[in-house]
Amino acid sequence: MPTPPWARSAAGANTYDHAAARVLPTVYERTTAASQAAGAINLGQGFPDAEGPHWMRQTAAAAITSEVGPTNQYPPGIGLPAFREAVAEHQQMHYGLTLDPQQQVLFTTGATEGIAASILAFADPGSEVVTFEPWYDSYGAMVALAGAALHTVPLTAPNFRPDVAALRAQVSDRTSMILLNSPHNPTGTVFTAEEITEIVEIAREAGAVVMSDEVYEHLVFDESVHTPVLSVPGAEEVAVAVSSVGKSFSMTGWKVGWVTGSAELVNRVRGVKQFLSYTSAPAYQWATAEGLRDDRGFFAANQVQLENSRELVMAGLEAAGLRAYRPAAGYFVLADVSAVTAKSAADYAAELIQHAGVGAIPVSTLTLPSTQRDAASELNHLLRFAFCKDEQVLERAMSRLGQWIR
Ligand SMILES: Cc1ncc(COP(=O)(O)O)c(C=O)c1O
Structure with a gap:
């Protein structure tokens, strides 16, 4: 290396x-x-x-060019209040999760910044980070930048289901983080509530933090159901979730993301996040908030x-x-x-x-x-x-x- x-x-x-x-x-x-x-x-x-939806684009345009919505100056580093409230509302409406928008929601510049800030916040130098393979490329970059070593458990054809026992075998007291991505890119696997519960349990036993990348949460087909990590027992103690507007609303260029979790863990992610981008475009946060509150079908x-x-x-x-x-x-x-x-x-x-x-x-x-x-x-x-x-x-x-x- x-x-x-x-x-x-x-x-x-x-x-x-x-x-x-x-x-x-x-x-x-x-x-x-x-x-x-x-x-x-x-x-x-x-x-x-x-x-993505024309009405969201109009809201963003109006926020930039008129007196409607936020100004074009720095919004708060943790995100516009209206944006954080909308994320909390979305989590409640879709998953029955209750989050304090003041302390449990952090705006990030796309999920990518949420991933980077989480990994840099929790992956100790010299520690091990475990994820399923194949993985999203930024995980590999950030784990290496943090000075940790990435260990993997393969998802194999034809079903690409996670082998949770193999994950358990990879995790030890050297493990600082488990990186979870469900729905998973690129296999399309939707982890079950049982699988996620077990993964959280493994992390708890090892004293590791789970970063759960949920950017494909609204692109779930047939009978599959997305389970947010924060909905499983004990997750609040060890897990942060990352998501963004890009995939859900077909606006990959907007780069509006969010990290959710306990006030304590979200505060720790902030320790890194606010010195990466600090913040970004208030108009896109404003328009994303509108979409999150009601996606209009x-x-x-x-x-x-x-x-x-x-x-x-x-x-x-x-x-x-x-x-x-x-x-x-x-x-x-x-x-x-x-x-x-x-x-x-x-x-x-x-x-x-x-x-x-x-x-x-x-x-x-x-x-x-x-x-x-x-x-x-x-x-x-x-x-x-x-x-x-x-x-x-x-x-x-x-x-x-x-x-x-x-
Ligand atoms: C699994 C996964 N996580 C994160 C991202 C990046 O999300 P964003 O564009 O919001 O930074 C992607 C984009 O392809 C992805 O596939």
Whole structure:
């Protein structure tokens, strides 16, 4: 592992070029750039083609340009009062959770800052942090920056369910944190209340903090139900939850996020957060508050749309000869390429961009280097396809894949 902090952070997320000793863009940006250069359809980066609710955008615009809502000056570092009240209201309305908006809700610049601040707040240097693999790339970067070591438990096909006993075996008195992500990116697994309860129990026994990343909380399909970490017994003592506007309202550029938990743990996260961004755009907090108080049917309509898109992509990938796994949440389908190539998914992804004209993310970029070297790991044969795109775009992409692969 390289030693300067910048290189540790980059290497932790597989974005350090060892030969050149330089930082690479994230895998999402690399896939987007390669897709653009090759004229490929980009199903790599997870952002929707459709814009979020027009009425929320109007509220943000009005807040910036008129006397309605907050001014354009610094809002409080912990977030606008109206925003924190709306987060608390949302947690009550959807999950029956009672939070004090003054002390138990912290605004963050996207979930990404909430993740960073939580990890930097609780991952002691020299300690171990445990998560399920594949993981969201910023976890790897922040754990490495904190000077901790990331240990993983694989989620394996076909169901990608968490092996809680394997997690227990990884956790020891050296463990400072468990990073939980449900609904999970990129597998789409929705952890059950029982699984989350056990994970919280493991953390309590080990004296570790749980950071629960719940950004896909409103993109849950079929009969699956999202369980917020703070709804399980004992979680308040050990867990903080992170979420954001980006996925729930199709506004990934707004970067409005929030951390919730006990007053004590949220205060500790603040100790880091207020020296990262301090705060950001009050207009977006204001408009997000409006959406959180009443989504006006957006969540349900978006879910139906995404379910249709999921089926379109599932059918297209299977018709092309790939083994696709139907996700219960989120906006990604994982597909195993080993039926059509002996190459790794990383090599195959590069070919798909160049020759089939479709960009996808190799799941191995969201794993530890040791997993990438493990020839037996099925994670090296998986590609992640985003389906939060216009139907015509998805149809074209699937048709290109079908023609090239078959
Ligand atoms: C699991 C997970 N957590 C966090 C984020 C980042 O959220 P935000 O854009 O609010 O920073 C993403 C975005 O893709 C994600 O997939």
